[in-house]
Amino acid sequence: MSDASEHARQAEALSRQLAEIVGAAHVSGVNADLQTFGSLEPDMVVWPAAAPEVARILDTCRAYDAAVGVTGARTRRAADWDRPARVRVALNTRRMTNILDLDESALTVQAQCGIRLRNLELALQRSELTLGFYPVQLHESTLGGLLAEPPPTAYTPMTGRMIDSVLGVSVARVDGSVIHTRVAPRRATGPDLARLYLGAGADFGVITGAVLRVMRAPELVLPLLTLHRELGTAVESARQLLALGVRPARLRVLEANQARRELGEPGYALPAVCIAVLAGPGALVDAQGRAFSEITANLGGSELPQKLADTWWAQQREPEREATMARPARGAALRYSSFAAVLAQLRDKLGDASGEDAELWIDAMSLHGLELWAPRGSAAAEAMDAMGLASIGRERPPLLQALREVVDNTGTMLERGPLSEPPRIVGDADVTR
């Protein structure tokens, strides 16, 4: 028997086994279904509905020496899948979309991995709750995708990283078991085992659900825009706000080209803009706003009209508008201590570049660092490459392979390439998650 026919025979046998687990309607080897999974090029796709089904699928695939790639809403650019000659199964989570529990006393929500962030947020909004003010460009991603491969944009100063809001995860493992890490506000009972899975793709298993911290919709949301003569002081104003202990729902700094893109042409120059969206109890937000004004004034900046800030914020909350703004971008994590030197070097390299080529923005600011972004393919991004600035999300820890060899010694879970891309517009064919 040829290798190809043996492969086909194996695939057919596995498909029958998977159909027994999820029902024949939820396994497909039809080309139209398979083609949507891009570079994974699976032999079949399977759509489980619950964690035990996922676990049985993994166990069965392991028994057949098949390889499994996990996909959610496929809003991310294709990673470089390892494509072994073995039978390949795409496990898609689109049927796992339930909210299992919403606890309005403890402010926690438990949801399955396939739910899109938009739907989760809508459900929370009905109870006047929210996960936080994450960019709406993430709303088409699944919860599982955002936790397994967190994009850098899944961060706000108010909530921290989305993965930091995870109180517990459920994971289906290659050995057919399902684990649930215990939900507690905090604990000291050994390592945080959930962290092995968050950000690990599906290296160690499939995150089938999670319990997340949510928050009440703030009483007041106040977007503020401040104008600075140069990027350095705009960044410094943001840093000083954070140093006061203020945790804005959004905090960004835009250089002139990016400011024009996001704010339009207000009729005056916008060399550098700092955006702080304050949220919380009204009296506290007001006090924080006063503090921000004082910081701005001390640094020689000025406040932009509230109407401009309100318009910007309204646009940020519109999914369609936000989607058109979203572009593939290249980012670098920097420290404040090196920011000025990096910026000077970058400007030197950019010379007279303007427009999209020179667009820069700063995001994910904390008291300890920031992220500098530029549109992918722009002169600024190329300059960042030339300067050797580390690309965000590409760094994998040591020891991964050693852990994989113990946790998944059959190599059932397909290895994924580096994570680096912010979400792209939904619907792109060349995406896998």
Place this chain on the structure above:
Amino acid sequence: MTTAPRDTEATPAAPSIAAPPDRRLTEAIAELEQLLGAARVSQGDADRLTYSRDMWPRTLLAVRDGVPAVAPPDLVVWPASTSEVSAVVRIARRHRLPIVPYGAGSGVCGGAMATRGGIIVDLKRMDRVLEVVTADHLVHAECGIIGQLFEEQLNRRGMTLGHFPSSIYCSTLGGWLAARSAGQLSSLYGKIEDMVERIEVVLGDGRVVELSRDQMPDLGALMVGSEGTLGVITRAWMRVRPLRDFRIFRAYRFPRVAAGCEAMRRIMQRELRPAVTRLYDEMDTLMARPSKHDRPDESSLLGGAGALLGGVDADVQRSVVRAALSRAGMLSKVAESLLPRISSGCLMVLGFEGDRALTEVEAALAHAEALAAGGEDLGQGPGLHWWDRRYAVSYKMSPMFAAGALVDTMEIATTWDRLLELYDEVRKALSRDAVVLAHFSHAYAEGCSIYFTFAAAAKDRASSEALYDELWRRGLDATTRVGATISHHHGVGLSKAAFMSREHGEALSVYRQAKHALDPDGVLNPGKMGL
């Protein structure tokens, strides 16, 4: 009363202080002396005695019974650098000798005890602050530095770690990280795992790796809290904050625990961030009431007993305490029945610190929430008093043991929806044979920790140990039944090891897999954590 099923590691036999001759050991000592010099390798009785236990209260029962060397190691070493730690681990591995990392020995769960012999690796010579990057609020330090000294160095540069455990004078940065410590101001600054940026770790094969929270997945989070079972944390980059010395304290009286908890929940869920949130139950509030003899602190049971017995002859003290606490169950019942008449309600202390303008607004908003939940304003006095005495608790336990009692604390946590059930169930489980007090602290938007203090007495060491184990078994059984976590910040070590499978369920196998991958020969702190 039935005798508790015990983990064999939890009741170490009292070995002779004389180390048995062992060729592996002799060879290892020769190699270690060559590596570190003879002065930094000790097999001496005094050192082995000193390092034979940590602050696990159960060991005080043996000490009181004349057995001070509870679990002496074979030897103690004092490396001064990461490369030396790495070399020590390689030597230990080659000779199949256990390694037990040791900070300042303030752990209260037996996690730093060499129950299988081997080498205690004391890291206190690694006590340098290597780099302070003020602009980034990041500090790079060696992990053997004592907490208070670390904080003082930061304060001199206008910064704070914001981590203030009551053991701050006798615990190290490495110990904090290894056991996922919490400080008294955790509601504002978070727990130690929230403050760590990057760590350097020596693995079980002697390899040195750096793990950062920016890596995905964050394997540093596997090391933090592993209590030396997956690696020895040698250096850390910590996130620090600007030092703020503006503070506001306010105290309230609530009629019942439930109303106080509701106030705490409302404050935290309004996204206010008090630095201090402490709610004492009725019994704890009663015991904490200042007397004419003393001004008891937050360790109210200990301070209260000390105050009552102040000036009394030691032998009489011992008899009184033992007689009273040997009928602790009855004492609890009597106290319960008297509480409605003698209770002064539940004391809550709130504290805020930070920028003056913002702090004043936050405190005012929290004040309104406390009043809305039924709190009676007691002003700033109780809060200031607590602040002045906040570290005193760590030094009160030994006198109680010396007086014939057994005392311990149990810090457990859960989400708000289960918190009162947890409080009731654990109190019920313990109070049959112990006097029990509790306070609620370390509050978060989603839940809170409860800190139980319990005291009892039995006639001799064997029955005291049996009672001690039984109280823990009952308390943790109730905790896991409710669905809460068995430790918020003390860790697991030996004392809670038997409950790790109840805590983690099937997920414990993940920890075991990680152990197998990172410490294949099992030299790192064996016998701990229920692995």
